[in-house]
Amino acid sequence: MTTSAVSKTRLPAGIWILGFVSLLMDVSSEIIHSLLPIYLVSVLGASALLVGLIEGAAEATAQIVKVFSGALSDYLGKRKGLAVLGYGLGALTKPVFALAPGIGWILAARLTDRVGKGIRGAPRDALVADLVPSTLRGAAYGLRQSLDTVGAFLGPLLAIGLMLLWDNDYKAVFWVAVIPAFLGVGLLMVGIREPETPVTERRTNPISRESLSLLGRAYWMVVVIGALFTLARFSEAFLLLRAEDGGLEVAWLPLVLVVMNIAYALSAYPFGKLSDQMSHRRLLIMGLLVLIVADLVLAMGNHWVWTLVGVLIWGVHMGMTQGLLATMVADTAPKVLRGTAFGFFNLVSGISLFLASALAGLLWTWGGPALPFFVGAIICALTMALLLIPARGVVQG
Structure with missing residues (x-):
């Protein structure tokens, strides 16, 4: 098999490097974020209100x-530099959590960390598409998401x-989070070689009316x-909250996220590969059917065991749909x-998540724990x- 043929199938x-960078940064971030509210x-x-406002x-x-x-990144024709900057900002905030004398420092570190996430997110996702042929995009996004979710x-x-x-000892644990963060930045700096972009494809204003008109109906429908x-x-x-309402002790509540992310990590890559071979529309519909099942289990199961089953589904x-949606944006x-x-795409999805969570909170307060899932x-x-x-x-298919 020729090198060209191998590159089209492997x-x-x-x-892989981008995936392991995501894994290391997620390990670092989740060490802190899983303890930070407490x-x-x-x-x-x-107060709980202040925690909510910070988040x-x-x-x-x-x-x-x-x-x-x-x-x-589109204007410059370069992605890696912005990705390094974003991951670097995230890494630099990690010692602040261990050193912070008060809430103000925590707020500053949290906001700076999220600025770093915002800087790296879109250029990194675009870089994934730049590195692989269109026939492997689903697998590429699925693999990166799987490794990210392992973290x-x-x-x-x-x-x-x-x-x-x-x-x-919270602060001692926060110091441990510094190590994988800086390892991730170092791996990104030395491990990624960005594809060259022709000069003719650079230096246009990507958010001008003329440029945005190139994002056609198919793209906006994906959004x-x-x-x-x-x-x-x-x-x-x-x-x-549903697990706690079902009787799971507070000390074991992180198990909910562990179960969800294990299922997410194990399913993202296989379904990413599958999306390269089947109708995107059909796979999206399958993903929605799976979410309906999860919602119904979470709504009707009052014991925490049923909550874990619903969380697993x-x-x-998530594994079926998140990499697929990224592939559809790239396509x-x-x-x-x-x-x-x-x-x-991320901005609109972020606004939607805020509205969904606000609606879920209102429904929970008004109608009880099952109503948001129904x-x-x-x-x-x-x-x-x-x-x-x-x-x-x-949508394809």
Whole structure:
């Protein structure tokens, strides 16, 4: 088999490197984030409202920055430098959590960390598309997401073990988080060689009216579908609340995220490969059916065991759809606007997540723990109806 033939069937080393960079940074971030709310409330005396405001401001900051970083990567014709900057900012914030004397420092570190996430997100996703042929995009996004999600469940597990080992010494555990963060930045700097971009494909304003007109109907339909998926799948905080309501002891609540992320990690790559071989529309519909099952289990199962079953199915849905949606963004956006396309997609999805979580909170307060999941299932059904409407060029298949 020739080198060219191998390259069309095998993911390049750069995709694996980006995946392991994501894994290392997620281990670092989740060590801190799995403990931070408790640390803020029990050690620094913050209220639950203040914790919510900090988290909301942090995530909003990340989504807004993604639009501009994606556009800038298109304008420069370069992705790696912005990815290094974003991961570097995230790494530099990690010691601050261990050194912070008060809530103000924690807030500054959290916001700076999310600025870093916003800077790196869209350029990194666009770089994945730059590194592989279109026939391998689903597998590439699935692999990167799988490795990222491995970090998302290793981090909380490591945090639990270290807290038990060191008798709840938060700051000592926060210092451990510094190590994988800087390892990830170093790996990105030395391991990725960015493809050359022809000069003729650079130096246009990617957020001008003329440039945005190149993001056609098919792309914007993907944005709408992504927003509807997110609207049907609210914040993971409600999975934790459902488990607690079902009788799971507080000390074991991180198990909910571990179960979800294991299912997510194990399913993302296989379904990513499958998306390269089958109709995107059909796979999206399958993903929605799986989420409906998860919602119904979570709504009707009152014991925490049923919550874990629902969370497991929820994680499989994530593995089926998240890499696929990224692939669809890459497929429907011109190469010179991929960073901008991912930026706008992430912004709209972020707004949708905020609205979904606010709605879930209202429904929970008004109608009890089961109601948000029943409504989520209804939104899934409506999204399926949209996907079943024939629309040429919108969703493959």
